[in-house]
Amino acid sequence: MPSLRGRVTLATVAASAGVSVATVSKVLNGRSDVSESTRARVQEILREHEYVGRRPEPVVDRAAVELFYQGVLNSYSLEVIQGVVEAGQAADVDVVVSAHPERAQARSASTGRAAPWIREMTANGRRAVIGITSELTAADxxxxxxxxxxLVVVDPMNVVQPDVTSVGSTNFAGGMAATQHLLSLGHRRIAYLGGPPTSGCNQARMNGYRGAMEAAGAPVPKDYVWMREFLYxxxxAGGAALLDLPDPPTAIFAGSDEVALGAMEAARARGLRVPEDLSVVGFDDTQVARLASPQLTTVRQPIREMGAVALRTALQLAAGEKVDSHHVELATQLIVRDSATEPARVSS
Structure with missing residues (x-):
């Protein structure tokens, strides 16, 4: 096979495959009047040499921003998406939602080439990128x-560089407020049921919990902190593990509303009543908190506003404007409903 040096053109691909330029063009355009063996040979050469070809400049009537998420869509990420989309409508900007690409597609930063998904976004005329609870590598x-x-990230799972712009909430203060509420009701055996240990927002909520417990002089046994993901x-699973302890907690502070609902179901499966036998406080104040039975006491994040701030910040950066801070935290608020009360008295 002839070596393809310099810029790869249709003519050089055709010469390497031993076919005409017209045949290569037919393969690129998906025409059916090419034999399967010829099509396979041309496609192999195109892949080997990463032929992209000249793409027409995208006709973009409105600016477009890519919004990607990683993992399973849940009530939290759906509300962030809605906030971004609504802010995009107000700013006359299109928002394109996609799943985060697999790690296998990423290229090492040392190659000097963007990963395929980034090249595609550039070719499609995206102005900026917003990620939701995504774990990005330094290469990304x-x-x-x-x-x-x-790039603007909402509640990043990790911060690989300090200058990555992100939007979140006052997670530490929210974790402290949730735990202080349970302490004020008279609970001392309070467990934390959280998300990924490496997640920044999870660490902040857990530290708020620990700070409130330490200030109150309430012990935190090692088994009272259980972390995995923020899903139901x-x-x-975590609620079951905590409630099956020899000395189970009387209250659980959950790192998300979905985790809280899972803990409530674990309690019901063991014949325990919420809140009479187990108090539960969540975090987020998504729609599921209001649909729960009993309705969930939780820490409200301004989730849609977080999405809107991310969109506005991304547009500022795309316009070459400076932002006041690389990390924006919006205020949280404790919302008291029906899932937490005083601990049950044990008769002597």
Whole structure:
């Protein structure tokens, strides 16, 4: 096979495959009047040499921003998406929602080439990128920077570089407020049922919990802190583990509303009543908190506003404007409903 040096063109691909330029063009355009063996040979050469070809400049009537998420969509991420989309409508900006690509697609930053998903966003005329609870690598961030695509992350799972712009809430203060509420009701055996140990927002909520417990002189046994993900099934498993302890907690502070609902179901499966036998406080104040039975006491994050701030910040960066801070925290608020009360008295 002839070596393809310099810029790869249709003519060089055709010469390497031993076919005409017209045949290569037919393969690129998906025409059916090409034999399967010829099509396979041309496609192999195109793949080997990463032929992209000249793409027409995208006709973009409105600016477009890519919004990607990682993992399973849940009540929290759906509300963030709604906040971004609503802010996009107000700013006359299109928001394109996609799942985060698999790690296997990422290229090392040392190659000097953007990962395929980043090249595609650039080709499609995206102005900026917003990620929801996504775990980005240094290579991802470097590739986005080389592509001149501003990045804003909502509640990042990790912060690989200190200058990555992010939007979150006052997670530490929220964790402290939730725990202080349970302490004020008379609970001392309070457990924390949280999300991924490496997640920044999870660590802040847990530290708020620990801070409130330490200030009250309430002990935190090692088994009283259980962390996995922010999903219902994790709350179910974690709630079961906590309630099956020899000395189970009388209250659980859950790192998300879905985790809280899972813990409540674990309690019901053991014949325990919420809140009479077990008090539960969540975090987020998504729609599921109001649909729960009993309705969930929780820490409200301004989730849709977080999405809106992320969109506005991304547009500022895309316009070359400076932002006041690389990390924005919006205030949380404790919402008291029906899932927490005084601990049950044990008769002597």
């Amino acid at each position: 961030v470097a590739a986005l920077s080389r592509a001149r695509l501003p 099934d994790d709350g179910l």
